[in-house]
Amino acid sequence: MKRPRALLAVVVPPLVVGLVFLSLWELLIRWRDVQPYVMVKPSAVWSALVDNVGPIRDAAFVTGGNAVAGLVLGTLLGVVLAVVASAVRPLGDLINPLATAVNAVPIVVVVAVLTRMYEADSETPRRIMAMLVVFFVVFVNVLRGLRETNATQLELMKSYAASPLQQFRTVRLPNAMPYLFTGIRVAAPLAVITAVVAEYFGGKKNGLGSGITSFLSTAKKDVGLAYVAGASALGVACFAAAAILEFVAVPWQRRRSSR
Amino acid sequence: MAYGMLAAGLVVGGWEAYRRWFGPWLGAEGNEVGTVLGWKILPRTSANLAMPPVEQMIDELTKPEVRGSSTAVWQAVLEATLMSLWLAFAALVLGAVVGLGVAIAMSRFKIVQRGLMPYLVISQTIPLIALAPLTVTWGGEISFFGFEWQKWTSAVVLGAFLSFFPLAIGATRGFASPTPAALELMESYASSWWSTWRRLRLPSAVPFLLPALRLAGSAAVFGVVVSEISVGYTEGIGYLTLNYLGEGTARPAKVFSAVLGTIALGLLMATAVGALDRFLGRRRPTQELV
Amino acid sequence: MSEQQPAVHAADLEKVFNIGRPTQVEALVGVTLDVQPGEFVSLIGPSGCGKSTLLRLIADLLEPTAGELAVNGKSARQARLDQDYGMAFQQSGLFDWRSVAKNIELPLELKGWDKAKRRARSKEMLELVRLGDRGSSMPWQLSGGQQQRIAIARALAAHPPLLLMDEPFGALDEMTREHMQSELLRICSETHTTVVFVTHSIPEAVYLSDRVVVMSPGPGRITQIIDVRLGDQRDDDTREATEFYQKITEVREALRGSELGAAARGIEDR
Numbered sequence: 001m002k003r004p005r006a007l008l009a010v011v012v013p014p015l016v017v018g019l020v021f022l023s024l025w026e027l028l029i030r031w032r033d034v035q036p037y038v039m040v041k042p043s044a045v046w047s048a049l050v051d052n053v054g055p056i057r058d059a060a061f062v063t064g065g066n067a068v069a070g071l072v073l074g075t076l077l078g079v080v081l082a083v084v085a086s087a088v089r090p091l092g093d094l095i096n097p098l099a100t101a102v103n104a105v106p107i108v109v110v111v112a113v114l115t116r117m118y119e120a121d122s123e124t125p126r127r128i129m130a131m132l133v134v135f136f137v138v139f140v141n142v143l144r145g146l147r148e149t150n151a152t153q154l155e156l157m158k159s160y161a162a163s164p165l166q167q168f169r170t171v172r173l174p175n176a177m178p179y180l181f182t183g184i185r186v187a188a189p190l191a192v193i194t195a196v197v198a199e200y201f202g203g204k205k206n207g208l209g210s211g212i213t214s215f216l217s218t219a220k221k222d223v224g225l226a227y228v229a230g231a232s233a234l235g236v237a238c239f240a241a242a243a244i245l246e247f248v249a250v251p252w253q254r255r256r257s258s259r
Numbered sequence: 260m261a262y263g264m265l266a267a268g269l270v271v272g273g274w275e276a277y278r279r280w281f282g283p284w285l286g287a288e289g290n291e292v293g294t295v296l297g298w299k300i301l302p303r304t305s306a307n308l309a310m311p312p313v314e315q316m317i318d319e320l321t322k323p324e325v326r327g328s329s330t331a332v333w334q335a336v337l338e339a340t341l342m343s344l345w346l347a348f349a350a351l352v353l354g355a356v357v358g359l360g361v362a363i364a365m366s367r368f369k370i371v372q373r374g375l376m377p378y379l380v381i382s383q384t385i386p387l388i389a390l391a392p393l394t395v396t397w398g399g400e401i402s403f404f405g406f407e408w409q410k411w412t413s414a415v416v417l418g419a420f421l422s423f424f425p426l427a428i429g430a431t432r433g434f435a436s437p438t439p440a441a442l443e444l445m446e447s448y449a450s451s452w453w454s455t456w457r458r459l460r461l462p463s464a465v466p467f468l469l470p471a472l473r474l475a476g477s478a479a480v481f482g483v484v485v486s487e488i489s490v491g492y493t494e495g496i497g498y499l500t501l502n503y504l505g506e507g508t509a510r511p512a513k514v515f516s517a518v519l520g521t522i523a524l525g526l527l528m529a530t531a532v533g534a535l536d537r538f539l540g541r542r543r544p545t546q547e548l549v
Numbered sequence: 550m551s552e553q554q555p556a557v558h559a560a561d562l563e564k565v566f567n568i569g570r571p572t573q574v575e576a577l578v579g580v581t582l583d584v585q586p587g588e589f590v591s592l593i594g595p596s597g598c599g600k601s602t603l604l605r606l607i608a609d610l611l612e613p614t615a616g617e618l619a620v621n622g623k624s625a626r627q628a629r630l631d632q633d634y635g636m637a638f639q640q641s642g643l644f645d646w647r648s649v650a651k652n653i654e655l656p657l658e659l660k661g662w663d664k665a666k667r668r669a670r671s672k673e674m675l676e677l678v679r680l681g682d683r684g685s686s687m688p689w690q691l692s693g694g695q696q697q698r699i700a701i702a703r704a705l706a707a708h709p710p711l712l713l714m715d716e717p718f719g720a721l722d723e724m725t726r727e728h729m730q731s732e733l734l735r736i737c738s739e740t741h742t743t744v745v746f747v748t749h750s751i752p753e754a755v756y757l758s759d760r761v762v763v764m765s766p767g768p769g770r771i772t773q774i775i776d777v778r779l780g781d782q783r784d785d786d787t788r789e790a791t792e793f794y795q796k797i798t799e800v801r802e803a804l805r806g807s808e809l810g811a812a813a814r815g816i817e818d819r
Contacts, residue, residue: 013370013373014375014377016374017375017378018378037396038397039393094265094269096262097266098263101263101529104528105477105524106485106521108481109497109521113518116309116511118302124302150642152638153644155605155610155636159609159610159629159634160660161629170644170655174646196389218396221396224392224393228386228390252646252687
């Protein structure tokens with residue numbers, strides 16, 4: 001347990017930085033008399049947030065739903081294919097460079113193609129987009145976990161005359177678990193970001209992303225920034241959920257995950 | 260490389276196979292196979308509009324961009340891609356300069372690090388890109404040092420903003436990576452903070468900086484492409500994609516050339532960063548930022 | 550009958566890695582060695598002398614290129630399939646995601662033992678290595694020495710007649726190491742286990758062994774076998790006895806001789 005003083009040293013500096021930042025922002029806009037269609041005060045954002053809690057929450061459910069759907073499907077697909085790829089080596093060698101390429105590319109533009117493949121009011125393109133992004137992260141991580149096993153443990157299993165299936169179940173699979181949960185933790189905020197940005201490419205105007213574009217690009221910047229705050233909260237929530245899941249699911253990893 | 264080609268081949272093959280054989284009945288209106296829990300998963304193919312044939316996409320590349328224009332689609336796409344690439348490079352340089360500066364300040368003054376680090380970490384979990392439309396109305400309204408805010412400025416600033424965070428985090432961790440023994444050694448030489456930074460902290464940060472640079476490179480590309488769309492900067496590949504998408508029914512295959520350009524943009528940036536990596540010469544094991 | 554049969558019988562054993570490639574290495578040539586039941590034999594020598602390779606041949610983790618090898622009177626492969634030996638490595642190789650007791654039960658689980666029997670045996674083993682109260686702990690909550698004791702308990706869980714150990718105490722500090730050596734001797738005498746023990750520590754080899762097999766590299770082979778036998782009752786006084794130091798000197802000279810021989814053939818000790 002941390003002593004109160006140590007805790008204070010961790011909590012106070014970020015609070016001070018945050019307060020200084022917000023006050024500077026507020027004061028700058030008051031002093032220079034910046035027009036609301038250029039930039040708004042943080043206090044205005046706060047009141048907009050309070051006034052629009054309902055719509056923002058509804059939009060967060062739509063976008064969050066898409067992100068979670070993508071996260072779940074992408075994780076499942078990633079795990080299954082990684083298991084197959086660890087057994088069939090060429091498959092891994094095939095998907096790995098693709099994953100590297102996808103990570104370098106703003107893959108979200110593919111949603112432009114997907115929007116036409118589904119009905120205009122369909123959420124599917126956004127979910128598929130989030131799924132694709134999650135899939136590559138999870139696949140790469142799990143495959144690494146399945147391949148990088150402790151040499152001593154593998155020798156031990158051979159000395160036990162364990163069958164390949166036993167070896168997979170007792171060594172490779174548990175060994176890949178921390179990698180899986182790290183992958184989910186990394187992919188969770190990406191799923192949210194993808195789900196938000198995917199809404200920039202048309203489709204039903206019901207999520208955080210469409211709220212952000214429609215308000216932020218007009219004079220109602222306060223409402224737009226309130227939507228951005230909602231999206232940020234969603235991102236942090238997804239990340240926190242994934243981090244807690246990791247903490248609970250792979251306890252032996254706790255002492256190492258000081259990263 | 261060979262595997263990359265094979266992967267691309269499989270994507271094309273899968274596309275064509277679905278479009279020709281499976282899509283017309285599985286993805287059709289009212290077919291329940293493609294619907295799970297009331298959610299339609301399989302796409303429709305509707306008469307080449309939704310999923311145009313690959314040969315049509317290739318064909319589209321050489322057609323004039325608009326009727327009667329002398330520029331072919333591929334030329335327009337190439338131009339837009341290069342334009343976005345320059346913007347992304349500018350964004351990366353700007354983000355790197357600011358990111359490294361902040362990282363140096365953070366490793367010099369513990370209190371700065373305590374104040375900023377939590378925000379840097381949180382920044383990685385929130386959709387900062389959502390701020391892109393904020394700058395739409397800034398054109399002509401904001402000016403500094405006699406320079407007026409342009410639409411491309413939005414793209415560069417957003418890209419720089421996004422690439423700043425991974426670089427600042429990577430550099431801070433890198434600067435903190437020397438062992439206590441190495442730091443004590445430098446102290447025993449009565450080396451000044453700057454001298455220690457240059458001789459010990461900076462070289463030890465290289466394995467952290469390279470992966471951070473890779474992340475920052477793709478963040479810059481992402482930021483530039485998405486803010487082009489948000490602010491309507493018409494000369495970049497991001498906006499071109501949206502633009503071509505609008506021509507849906509008339510030329511359904513056209514948008515794919517823009518998507519191709521975006522993919523090329525990402526890969527070009529990755530290649531450039533990779534070249535820098537090799538240029539730095541020391542292919543030491545790198546630290547992944549997770 | 551089984552009293553007469555050697556626990557390990559090797560004759561003209563040979564192992565060549567990367568045959569036919571430029572990287573071809575003669576890891577072991579002409580190894581002839583018999584280990585009697587209940588005997589404690591150490592393999593010692595500089596890096597590249599093939600001591601770990603020999604251990605892995607006995608364990609059937611590697612296959613010999615030529616020569617004769619029998620473990621408990623069977624082929625090494627059959628001995629492995631029958632789980633005639635337990636093995637411990639320099640790294641404990643414990644599974645982070647299994648409790649200490651479940652780690653010990655792993656080989657039994659793979660042999661298809663039922664749960665009650667496994668539970669009883671892991672309890673017995675925990676008592677044997679004097680960690681009776683740590684069964685429900687997770688491996689990462691134990692110290693390095695405790696982890697290594699669990700690894701030994703796991704190796705002995707199925708009551709194998711033979712224990713193969715590859716520098717099991719190599720990563721431990723000197724104090725823990727001496728303690729573990731005494732513990733190992735106690736466990737072996739309680740369970741009448743035959744041990745083949747790879748080490749690069751001369752005092753360790755001398756203190757533990759009935760016989761020390763001195764090996765040398767380039768190509769890996771046995772240069773000398775030294776009888777030690779400091780008696781059944783070894784304790785801290787043994788470590789200060791003149792006889793102990795004489796044996797250490799004897800082993801050291803044998804090692805130096807083999808090293809000189811290797812140097813004369815143009816092989817450097819890494």
